[in-house]
Amino acid sequence: MNSVNELKDSVLQKEELIAAMQLVEERTATLKAIIDGSDDAIISKNLQGIVTSWNPSAERIFGYSAAEMIGEPILKLIPADRVDEESDILNRMRAGERVNHFETKRLTKNGDLIDVSLTISPVKNATGQIIGISKIARNITFLKQAEEKSAILNAIIESTDDAIISKDLNSIITSWNISAERIFGYTAEEMIGQSILKLIPTDRHQEETMILSQLKKGERVDHFETKRMTKHGVLIDVSLTISPVKDKAGNIIGLSKIARDITDRKLDEQHKNDFVAIVSHELKTPLTSIRSYIQLALTKVKKQQDGFTEDVLTRANAQTQKMGMMINDFLNLSRLEEGKMSLNTSRFLLSDLVNEVIGEARLFAPSHVIACQRCPEATIQGDREKLGQVMNNLLSNAVKYSNPGTAINIYCDREKEKVKISFADQGMGISTEDQQHLFERFYRVADGHAKNVSGFGIGLYLVAEILKLHGSEIRVHSEPGKGSVFSFELPFEPVAFSAVDASV
CATH class of the missing domain: 3.30.450.20 (PAS domain)
Structure with missing residues (x-):
């Protein structure tokens, strides 16, 4: 009977041992799966600093395979100027301490320095004796770089x-x-x-x-x-x-x-606009008188058939006209800045305005061939004076930026319910970069050939703004050395389409 009981106890002990061994194997397999699947490098080493295990993430982070590192000293990963860290860590481990999130640098197989965060624990046997060290290393290089960029950004934001x-x-x-x-x-x-x-x-x-x-x-x-x-x-x-x-x-x-x-800048602009408006108003009255006197003198000289005096007075009249246009530009600029520019609309014939503008342009630019190649007999609804100023500015620019003797042509083309008005010159042309800023206030082309051309950089700005008030926009097509074409569109009422040559 005793032998039977002893046999039963022996079988039970074996079963318990097998179950315990199976549990250990399962736990070992689970632990291995966790270690192998971790994104962090998990490394174990003995108390002499010799690597005893090396997971796949350690290979990914440091570049060495397990075969290359197991049996090698951990110092292989530590930069020469940080070797003392290993001694300090070993001393703390021997004292039974744990090291949490120790940030430092380590060396990869390719010689690259990377930032790592280390968590290091002592490995103990069943009696509590420290027999090795377990190290978890997380690559925080990207985190450190992000922190550095964030610090720079914060410094910029605060300064x-x-x-x-x-x-x-x-x-x-x-x-x-x-x-x-x-x-x-x-x-x-x-x-x-x-x-x-x-x-x-x-x-x-x-x-x-x-x-x-x-x-x-x-x-x-x-x-x-x-x-x-x-x-x-x-x-x-x-x-x-x-x-x-x-x-x-x-x-x-x-x-x-x-x-x-931009309060100070706006105040400066307001002071400048006030000054321009005051000066322009003060100049306009005497200029009108001067122009009237010149025109009276011209009428008298023509009757006397004094060719020289008539030529001089004609030139003086053209210059007062140019000055009048400039003053009008400054006055309109001031009104725009104050938001006081409005349109005085009426119905008028497009061809009449084009002929009038060309006639005036010929007075101050007799050396250029200015002509309208075609213009429909169409009625325009708009501010005749301001649209005349648009055309005068475009013609004036074409004259200033093209050589004497070259042609400046105006084209008026019907496109559905609109007429497209174009000013084409044979001048120096405009670069793509300058075209992007051409209609900004006070912008001047920095090209060497353009530096000697007089102007304030407000003509084209006013052209763009006046056309916006009319629901239109100015466009430019140009290449350096090939001239320029400025164009805009206006709605019109057709009267009778015919090619009216304004050159006669």
Whole structure:
């Protein structure tokens, strides 16, 4: 009976041993799967610093295979100037300490230095004796690079003179730099979590809706000039550049806004415009008188058949006409800046205005061949004086930038319900880069040949603005050395289409 019981106990012990062995194997397999599947390098070494295990991520991060590293000293991965770290780590491990998230640098097989975060633990046997060291190494190179870029970006944001503000898609402010505090008067604590509408005057709230709508489409807003309110209730002029902020998937999650205080610039512009307006008004009255006297003298001289005096007075009359055009440009510029330019519309014949403009141009540019090649008998609805100024400026520019003796042709072509009016010269032409800025206020072409041409850079700006008021736009087609063609379109009422030659 005893032998039977002993046999049963023996079988039971064997079964328990087999079960325990199976559990160990399962746990070992699970642990191996975790180690092999980890994105971190998991390395074990003995107390002499010799590598005893090396997982696939260790190979991916450091470039060495397990066969190349097992049995080798861990110093193979440590830069010469950091060898002392290993001694310190070993001493701490022997004392039973654990090292958490120790950031340092290690060397790859290719000789590259990478940033790593180390978590190091002692490995103990059943009696608690330390027999080795387990090390988990995470590659944080990209994280460090991102932190460095972030630090540089933060330094730029905090040192810039512009307000840099971020907000979510509900217009709630999420960041606020020092310059935002200086410009608007509010601290970051006062503004973060508040609506951006706190800065926007009531009569401009619709701007925020318009900006959000544009940015939600992924579009950027550049140099949008408007007004904003400071903490003290003062309205200031600002130029806004606003960009969408996107996540990794490309979804728009917020907005970044750069606000530049342009109040001083606007004041300077206003003072300049006031000065120009005053001077232009003061010049216009005496110039009108001078021109009247010259025209009276011309009438008298023609009767006396004094050829020399008539020629001199004709030239003087042309110069007063040029000066009158210049004064009108300055006056219109001033009105534009103040938002006071309006149209005095009427119905008039296009061919009459073209002939009139050509006749005037021939007075101050007798050395050029100016002609209208074709012009429909069409009625235009618009501001005759201002459209005449557009044509005068385009003709004047064509004269200034082309050589004497060359032709300047005007074409009027019907295109459906519009007439296209073109001014073609045989001048020096305009580069593609200059064409992009040609209609900006005070812009002058920097080309060497153009430097000797007089002007203030406002003629083409006024052309573009007057045409905008008429619902049109100015276009240019040009190549350096091949002349230029400026054109615009206007709606018209046909009378009778015929080729009217204005050269007669």
